[in-house]
Amino acid sequence: MARKWIYWLNEVGQEHNDIVGKKCANLGELTKAGFHVPPGYALSVEAYNRFMNETDATKHILKYLENFKADPNDLADTLKYEKASQDIREIVESIKMPSDMEGTVRSYYENLCKIAGRKDIYVATRSAGPASHPGQYETYLNVSGADDVVFNVIRVWSSTFNARSLIARARLNLPLHYDPIGVAVLTMVDSKAAGVMFTLNPVNGDVSKVAIEGSFGFGEAVVSGNVTPDTYLVDKVTMIIEEKVISDKGSEFVYNPKTKEMEYIELPSDKKKVQCLEDREVIELAKLAKMVEEHFGCPQDVEWAISKSLPFPENIFLVQARPETVWGKKRGESVLGKKTGLEMLFEKALTPTKIR
């Protein structure tokens, strides 16, 4: 009996990290914990293995690589990697999924449509590596229809052969032909605004704050740094929005149904500097951030999206959560130096306050 290679999100948790990849494991964990996560399913690394090995993919790739020579540390060879990437991806993307797999991927998608109560719903196919490589692999948004879902899952797999990944593997002396990842197929949120939040202030590491960044449209705009988002700082205890910077957001990242592409559309001038979130949404997000942090037990970096079509607060979705890495590492170090209250009083009494 073949090993299980596809899971509903609520079937996986953090313990499935190596099986379905970090993103899917975390999303599953969030789903199981009762957070509002868009419905979806996960293809495990086993699915990648099956695809690569049960078809001719691996064979063709290895053959191609026989004649490939390049130095990953030589900048001039970058072009060689890009060429190889293009060729290998062409190979991968021209291969069909084994038919039983394809049937299962399709039927899971149909099930998502059933949950949504609509046909041909939009989903995102996202990469989910067992180790974190933010931004290394690719994600495809607004995929609609079972055919496209199947194809885009393959495209995500093939993104393990993008030039960056090839160079990265070459530098680490890892095999070039093989880098198993999971894929998440997630219902798209028709987001009016989306963004990222940290369960601490990334500027100074203050763990009593939730820092929220958001902009109009889909969250990729914020994650990629292509727009200057609004920022909100909320105190975790008092739940007061202590700082609010409303930026000129310029454009929003939206789906163009005509071209079937995602694109940046310039915002009307009267909307550019409008707060992208209602205050109650900001506070609700901060509450969720706190709960996510509590659930995972360490500072988190959470992606969220707010639906256009649902009423508050059901309109708020969490679409990703992962440990915050910069300040999170410093945890465990004492900042007060094991001093008693009395010792600190002495220290204070002896230290003048600088005023100029």
Add this chain to the structure above:
Amino acid sequence: MGEVKKFPYAEEVKLPPEMEGWEEMYPPHRLFSKDREDWEKRHFWYQDKIHDPEALYPLDDIFNEAWQISLSQYNTRVFCIPPAQGVQQRMLGCYMYISAVEPPPQEIIKEKAEIFGKRLPYVLQNYNMLWDKWIEKFKALGKEMQNLKIPEELVKYVPDEDIFPVIKGYTQAYEVISTFNTLVNQVFLAWQYHFEYLNLAYLAYLTFVDTARKLFPGIKESTVMGMVAGIDAAMFRPEQELCRLSRLAIAQPSVRDILKKNISAEEKIKELKSIEAGRAWLDEIEKIKDPWFYVSCGSGWFYHEGSWVTKMDVPFSYIKGYIERLEKGETIERSLDEITKKREKVVEEYKKLIKVEDDRKSFEDAYNAVRTIYQFTENHIFWVENWLHTIWFEKVRKFGNLLVKSNTLKKTDDIFLFNRFEVPILLEDMVSSWAVGVNAPPRSKYWMEKAEKREKILNAAREWVPIPGLGIPPKEVSEPFTVMLWGITSEKVEEWLKGADLSAKEIKGFASSAGVAEGPARVIKFSKDIVEVKPGEILVCPSTNPSWAPVFTQIKAAVTDIGGLTCHASIVSREYGLPSVTGTGVATSMIKTGDILKVDGTSGVVTIIKRAEA
């Protein structure tokens, strides 16, 4: 940094000619002088707008004299906070300027550190016992002051009982002189007690702020303050009594109806006295009046503010407001338990955010230290500035009456135009003329003309706008009050140097209680006008006073010229969940009653949205 900007020195300040002669109102050691010029120029002086926003009546200066000694000595001679010296005062043009004295030489700091090391832990470990002793001796002192006898008038002949069977041996002449001296001594003693634990409490607070900032770099000071001082404790009981009296009134329709009328307190009392239920209700006030109505209508620092017991219109207007709210079915009482629980919950939640065990312990320790001793700052204000000052003013006025009866002064309150060293001269003049015989005149004309001239100088002083600072701002300050109470920061000094732009639409201050509110402004420059505030208005004032707490149930937000995060307005606003911006420096000069304001207590910005129709 570039060149260090400076304020003018005292000698460079030009005063309006109408103020000529102002110096003679204050004792010589309280003035800037040539003989101490070098020392004075070495220090940075700023106007004490917290305690003396107004031109100062000479007799009211007694509290300053007393606190200069008391505050300073607890830093320098009693608890010996190592680098901290005292806060010195000088008068300039009827306004008081203060300065934290530069730190002492290293060897003194070392000596002090040793003493401080022994005394500080003792206080923290024994605070509860020490507080019990404090309150006991303080109440006894107030009672002694209350028991001072000042005659209504000087007798024509000493009565028989002073002669038979044993001659008393002295007369009212001696008693008047001696009683005034005793009264002055008692005020000085009260102010000695006033600072007994205050310096350490401020130090503990500043330590806790530092601790919280190290753990949570972005924590708002108003949040830290909320953890330490959740409530306006000094006023809690007087307010509770007002609530109780209001509930009693509601139960008696005849009493309630009288109290709801738009007539003076005096007329209300007259009407109440005419009915049984009214008399019973007035008896309830009588029972609690001392001490709980010994509440200043202002800060307690100025004779003209009056107290509830002398200006019954103030508590009666609060009671009227409470009755009206009770009739609407609102709750008027504040639950101390609830406020305390809320505060504890906030502290607990912050504690939970600290993941390092050692840090959590240190935080807890610093918190416990500040909570233990901070109670002093919450409790002493009622007993000193309200209760005891009320008694002081009442007693001083008796001397004033006597001076009027003997034709030495025109009006009772003219006594406040003479400083505490001069009053004994007036009194001696009065009793001398009494002693030497019938028709022997005191120097009435001289005193009366002096009083008149001084009143004119003070009027001119009120018109003059004192500059905020004198001399060169220092680099650092180690004196806890300067940092905490007066909030001397580089930003503040910088703002003073720039001077205020009175046409601007935005005013900045301390973000002392979070939230945003919009509404019409009510500018209250003098505390007696507080009764003018209407529901839904935004209170704009130089500073708020503890006795104003009931007003906070009516207003939408509060804005003050003076005061940091620990000032009364900040504490009460946080308690009632109203936005407040404090320490703006200029709000009362820039804002007019009726202007539409937006108060953002989260960012500390007040915006004038629309000017009132002229």
